Amino acid sequence: MSASTPQPDRSIRPADRRVSARIGAIAESATLAVDAKAKALKAAGRPVIGFGAGEPDFPTPDYIVEAAVEACRDPKNHRYTPAGGLPELKSAIAAKTLRDSGYEVDASQVLVTNGGKQAIYEAFAAILDPGDEVIVPAPYWTTYPESVQLAGGVPVEVVTDETTGYKVSVEQLEAARTENTKVVLFVSPSNPTGAVYTEAEAEAIGRWALEHGLWVLTDEIYEHLVYGDASFTSLPALLPELADKCIVVNGVAKTYAMTGWRVGWVIGPKDVIKAATNLQSHATSNVSNVAQRAAIAAVSGDLSAVHEMRTAFDRRRKTIVRMLNEIEGVYCPEPEGAFYVYPSVKGLLGKEIRGRRPESSGELASLILDEAEVAAVPGEAFGTPGYLRFSYALGDADLAEGIGRLQKLLGEARD
Structure with missing residues (x-):
């Protein structure tokens, strides 16, 4: 288990502490x-x-770049837009999610963010209180535990290795669960290992989370990058009863070669998305309109x-x-x-x-x-x-x- 959120040294005057x-x-x-x-x-x-x-x-594919060039010329993109994302993009993300994973959501369940990292932080910030534990299978992407701690939570690491294909078992998750556990992180395909859970493995983890009333945060950023006989499984599509306590993060960066465009999103229950949108309204406001217009072209286009x-x-x-x-x-x-x-x-x-x-x-x-x-x-x-x-x-x-x-x-x- 990782250490809890660090506390300031009370022997030092607040005015003398240079960094929190x-x-x-x-x-x-x-x-x-x-x-x-x-x-x-x-x-x-x-x-x-x-x-x-x-x-x-x-x-980045030409048709996406052209959409951005055109957007630059339109004065409406030179102004503030809704903090939670362009309505057209939110609707396009909802349609893309149904097309690609079979998960049906409303545009009101979508928050457009400045890349996947902001999506992950705001998702954790919206549901975690100080001391809430998040089970984080390791190896993990470096940002996950940092986002948990920044949101006041405690990352609890569950280590896997090459002997299991870097995949965590329900038994390991259960051993890590405590009365403070609130969220389990589920990532497939995985960064850094490239591991992909089978549908049966994903369902077992989802049903375990349901049984214990836990939230699931699932990162689907690599959904289209699977090889051989492996297939992508979206947990809330597989287990619709999980949707009320499931948050999906995704973005255009990996699928469409758009890492520098900084467009990600959060999909979740409406009350959580509203809370995360309120946070973003004070943190960064809207994502660049030009990048959002490019993202509309990306998620609405074909996958060739x-x-x-x-x-x-x-x-x-x-x-x-x-x-x-x-x-x-x-x-x-x-x-x-x-x-x-x-x-x-x-x-x-x-x-x-x-x-x-x-x-x-x-x-x-x-x-x-x-x-x-x-x-x-x-x-x-x-x-x-x-x-x-x-x-x-x-x-x-x-x-x-x-x-x-x-x-x-x-x-x-x-x-």
């Missing part, structure tokens, strides 16, 4: 930090290949561009898994969704590599960046040391070159 305990406890996003470092090194002339950020290398990207990701997925598993001391399960691999590197820790003996995945990631000029995110960032996360949302040539460098460097590991 609540904000001071927030860790920097490890994935963005690794990406920023890789880009800074590239700007300095070093041939760094970055596997850190979960960002498609494809441009998405299918093309998924085909490329699938090819890269197979390549990176094969190449990583050729390295002695590395074990990389094949992910079924998203665009990440999460190999165990425990077999390399303590080995000598170019005069250094990394004892943690964090130290190994630093060595790899220094010696091979390849950037990956260590497992410490995701709550499970001993692993590295690689995003394969980069070009085929860079992927092969980067993992090839890794093979050469780590092939030198000695006892």
Whole structure:
């Protein structure tokens, strides 16, 4: 279990505390930090290949860009609009949700946010009181526990590993449940592991949550990125009786290669959406109107561009898994969704590599960046040391070159 929200040191005068305990406890996003470092090194002339950020290398589809260009010319988009989102976009999101997941919602159940991170924070902030516990399966995306704590809640980590395909069981969830448990986080496909729960596994977790009257927050941002025989399951569509205590977060970033456009959304019960909208009205007000107009084009259009990207990701997925598993001391399960691999590197820790003996995945990631000029995110960032996360949302040539460098460097590991 993670520590509860930090309390200020009462021995220090409030006027002398420069940063609040609540904000001071927030860790920097490890994935963005690794990406920023890789880009800074590239700007300095070093041939760094970055596997850190979960960002498609494809441009945003042309028809979406054209919608934004047109929106820029329309003066109505130069003004304030409703804090909770353009009515047209909220309706389009509701229609898209029914089309893609079979979950029928009204536009009044949608809040448009500045990306998925704001969606996650505002969802937790709307339902958590101080001390409420949220069960967070690990490995987890770095933002989840930080958002829980920022909202006053307590993240309770339930650790999974490669032996279970990085999937949590109902038995593990039950062992973590206490009288303070309010929410269980459910993410499929997963960042950082690419794990995808089967319909039966998802239903078991949903029924367990129902049995105990728990809320479920489910992140569906990678819904269209599944491979092979795997399939996406939307919990509130599968179990309609869960809908009254289920919050869905999603966005355009991954599906439509729109990470920089910053459009996400929250879907949930009307009272929760109203509360989260009130919060947003004071925090950021409306999302950029131009980005919202682009998002309307994205969610209303067909999925042909998405299918093309998924085909490329699938090819890269197979390549990176094969190449990583050729390295002695590395074990990389094949992910079924998203665009990440999460190999165990425990077999390399303590080995000598170019005069250094990394004892943690964090130290190994630093060595790899220094010696091979390849950037990956260590497992410490995701709550499970001993692993590295690689995003394969980069070009085929860079992927092969980067993992090839890794093979050469780590092939030198000695006892």
